[in-house]
Amino acid sequence: MNPIIRFSNVTKRFGALTVLRDFDFEVKQGEKVTLIGPSGSGKSTVLRILMTLEPFQEGTLTLAGMPYHEPDGHGPFKAREKHLRQIRSHVGMVFQSFNLFPHMTVLRNVIEAPVRVLGLSRNEAECRAVDLLNMVGLADKKDHYPSQLSGGQQQRVAIARALAMRPRVLLFDEPTSALDPQLVGEVLGVIRSLAHEHDLTMLLVTHEMRFAREVSDRVCFFDKGQIVEQGEPERIFSSPEQPRTREFLASVLG
Amino acid sequence: MMYGFAWDTSTPLAYAISILPILGIGLIVTLEATVCGFAIAMGVGLVFALLRRAKSRLITWPVGLIVEFLRDTPLLIQLFFLFYVLPQFGIVLPAFLTGALALGLQYSAYTSEVYRAGLEAIGRGQWEAATALNLTRAQTYRDVVIPQAIPRIVPALGNYLVSMLKDTPVLSVITVVDMLNLANLIGDRTFEYLVPLSLVGLIFLILTLGCSALIHVIERVLPKRGIALR
Ligand SMILES: Nc1ncnc2c1ncn2[C@@H]1O[C@H](COP(=O)(O)OP(=O)(O)OP(=O)(O)O)[C@@H](O)[C@H]1O
Ligand SMILES: [Mg+2]
Numbered sequence: 001m002n003p004i005i006r007f008s009n010v011t012k013r014f015g016a017l018t019v020l021r022d023f024d025f026e027v028k029q030g031e032k033v034t035l036i037g038p039s040g041s042g043k044s045t046v047l048r049i050l051m052t053l054e055p056f057q058e059g060t061l062t063l064a065g066m067p068y069h070e071p072d073g074h075g076p077f078k079a080r081e082k083h084l085r086q087i088r089s090h091v092g093m094v095f096q097s098f099n100l101f102p103h104m105t106v107l108r109n110v111i112e113a114p115v116r117v118l119g120l121s122r123n124e125a126e127c128r129a130v131d132l133l134n135m136v137g138l139a140d141k142k143d144h145y146p147s148q149l150s151g152g153q154q155q156r157v158a159i160a161r162a163l164a165m166r167p168r169v170l171l172f173d174e175p176t177s178a179l180d181p182q183l184v185g186e187v188l189g190v191i192r193s194l195a196h197e198h199d200l201t202m203l204l205v206t207h208e209m210r211f212a213r214e215v216s217d218r219v220c221f222f223d224k225g226q227i228v229e230q231g232e233p234e235r236i237f238s239s240p241e242q243p244r245t246r247e248f249l250a251s252v253l254g
Numbered sequence: 255m256m257y258g259f260a261w262d263t264s265t266p267l268a269y270a271i272s273i274l275p276i277l278g279i280g281l282i283v284t285l286e287a288t289v290c291g292f293a294i295a296m297g298v299g300l301v302f303a304l305l306r307r308a309k310s311r312l313i314t315w316p317v318g319l320i321v322e323f324l325r326d327t328p329l330l331i332q333l334f335f336l337f338y339v340l341p342q343f344g345i346v347l348p349a350f351l352t353g354a355l356a357l358g359l360q361y362s363a364y365t366s367e368v369y370r371a372g373l374e375a376i377g378r379g380q381w382e383a384a385t386a387l388n389l390t391r392a393q394t395y396r397d398v399v400i401p402q403a404i405p406r407i408v409p410a411l412g413n414y415l416v417s418m419l420k421d422t423p424v425l426s427v428i429t430v431v432d433m434l435n436l437a438n439l440i441g442d443r444t445f446e447y448l449v450p451l452s453l454v455g456l457i458f459l460i461l462t463l464g465c466s467a468l469i470h471v472i473e474r475v476l477p478k479r480g481i482a483l484r
Contacts, residue, residue: 051386065278081391088388099383102480103401112397145480158383165387 002065004029004169004201005050010059012045012225019045020225023059029168032195032202032210034233037222038248043205045225047171050203051093052084063087064168082180087116092167096174098154100146100161106133107142110161118165125164132160136190152183156190164193170194172204184208191215209252213237255438261444269449273440277453280433284461287432288353288419294358295418298413299365307368325363329424332356337428353418353425361418368410372403412469416462423454433457 003026012020021040027033035043048054049061054067061068065089066087069079089153100109109128114120120128133139136156138149146154150247154174172191176184188211194200195215206212213233220230229242240246255261257279262272305317324332333356340347347355376399384394426435437454441447 006358051382053382053385085388085390088385091386093382093386094387095379095383097379099379099401101380101383101398102482103478104480113389114391117388147480147482162386 003027004064004147006060006062007046008060010049010056010061011055012042012049012126014052018225020049020056023225025220025227027201027203029064029201030219032204032216033218033220034204035220036205036206036209036212036248036252037228041222042225043222045172046222047093047173047203047205050169050171051091052079052088055079063090089165089208090168091171092162092165093171093173094155094162094175096177098146098151098158099176100154100158102146105143105145106138106149106157109146109157110164113161114164122204123136127162129160132163133157135163135193136160137186148180150183151179155179155187159187159190159194163195168199169201169203172202172206173207174207175241176206176208209237209249215245221248223248256440256443261440263444263446266449267446269446270453273450273453276436276440277433277450277457280431280436281457283350283430283432284419284422287350287357287425287430288415289420290351290354291357291361291418291422292415294355295361295365295414298358298362300369302362302366303369303373306366307373321363321366324360325367329356329360329421330427332360333424333428349425349429351480353422353428357418357421359424364414365411368407368414369403370483371410372407373399375406376402401477402481405473405476405483406483408476409469409473412466412472415469416465419461419465420458 003077005025005027007023007025010020010023011018012023023046025046031164035046037043048055049068050063056068068084068087087105100106101112104112107126107129110132111120111122111125113124114128115122117123119121130139130142133142136159138153138156138160141149141153141157146157149157159175175191176187179187188208191202191204192211192215195202204212216233218230219233219236220227221236221240221244222228223244229236229245236245237249240249257276257278260272261266261276280318302317302321306314306321308314308317333353336347336352336356340352343365380398380402381394384398389397423434426432426438429435433454437447437450440450
């Protein structure tokens with residue numbers, strides 16, 4: 001089976017700083033992959049490129065076979081908005097800082113895009129939203145505003161909001177890093193339940209090593225814009241081969 | 255006698271009452287100038303603000319220069335410029351329109367800053383969330399950015415509305431017949447300036463107080479639940 005995500009020779013620069021150099025990376029459909037690595041190594045950048053929030057300068061990236069830039073004469077790395085929107089329709093993202101729309105109720109946050117973008121009727125969108133809010137355990141908060149919720153609750157709403165668009169690939173960028181320690185568990189619980197969804201491809205950046213070990217099919221250790229070592233979580237965590245991986249794990253696991 | 259109304263200078267009160275209808279005609283001009291000027295300021299200011307957010311410096315720099323120029327030169331000079339210089343280039347506008355345009359353009363520099371601050375208060379995270387949900391740019395402005403920006407910009411716009419109202423008497427220097435101009439004309443004829451000028455001052459006071467009250471009401475009823483206004 002073809003991978004749903006394929007980076008080949010992707011180079012990403014911010015001005016003079018090269019964050020990814022000749023980056024190769026593949027993810028199979030339904031696979032749950034965790035990226036770990038030191039701060040500044042480019043983990044977020046990988047997710048942000050996938051979400052079309054960042055352009056890249058060289059190489060090719062495909063999602064379900066669709067290249068991010070159009071193959072016709074539009075210049076290799078300039079993609080038209082229409083094309084990017086087509087790619088985006090398969091990808092969702094959960095941010096470290098939740099980024100809920102503060103002026104909308106929880107329900108409105110979840111139905112906004114399905115109504116506007118997918119063209120669902122309000123009724124249908126609400127039914128689905130309530131189902132999703134049930135799944136994250138927040139159906140009773142549907143008429144609250146984000147500011148009335150705890151961080152953990154906001155992040156669960158953000159997950160429901162992303163799922164409402166029925167993405168094939170869901171990206172999580174440190175979804176629990178902004179949370180008080182006692183709220184981390186409830187968010188991880190929701191992500192854990194998603195990990196059982198067979199078809200959903202998940203790409204997760206996290207510092208929660210125990211959680212990564214538990215939910216991932218594959219863990220990738222990232223350093224300086226490169227995957228230094230990857231493999232099944234058991235192997236990476238119990239017997240890392242690369243010295244840099246060992247060093248990193250020693251520093252985070254204490 | 256003016257506009258068919260005669261004045262009665264027997265007592266200050268009678269004088270004031272007799273010239274009130276005349277000043278009322280000027281009041282309408284004052285209000286019209288404020289409304290037109292402010293409509294221009296809100297529209298042009300928004301265009302400036304959006305252009306200054308453009309990606310290309312070929313757009314942002316000239317627009318920034320124009321805004322600085324409009325903001326940092328006196329209204330009176332802009333007014334004279336439009337009134338005396340434009341006709342030399344064959345553009346002849348009625349005095350009222352020239353006045354409203356000058357007010358509107360100067361204030362568009364202020365309103366563009368208000369819009370800009372309002373738009374910038376909406377963080378990058380909101381835009382990114384909207385992108386991740388595949389909303390279009392237009393949908394993002396309409397449903398995410400503008401509803402959050404409005405409660406932030408209305409108070410500042412309200413202040414400029416009051417301020418513009420107080421600037422309208424400047425238009426009398428280019429022959430617009432507003433309240434101040436009429437008060438002067440009445441004084442020229444009766445040799446009694448105190449009452450007409452005081453009356454104009456009083457009317458302005460009432461107008462600005464009313465305007466401020468109205469803005470407070472608007473601020474109150476604006477939907478702003480959930481939005482952290484500092
Ligand atoms: N918009 C930007 N402009 C310039 N440099 C950037 C930008 N975004 C990221 N960088 C740089 O790119 C590098 C990789 O950043 P990235 O956010 O992907 O790291 P990360 O692995 O997610 O780190 P962290 O664990 O701290 O989130 C960093 O050196 C960062 O400073
Ligand atoms: Mg990061």
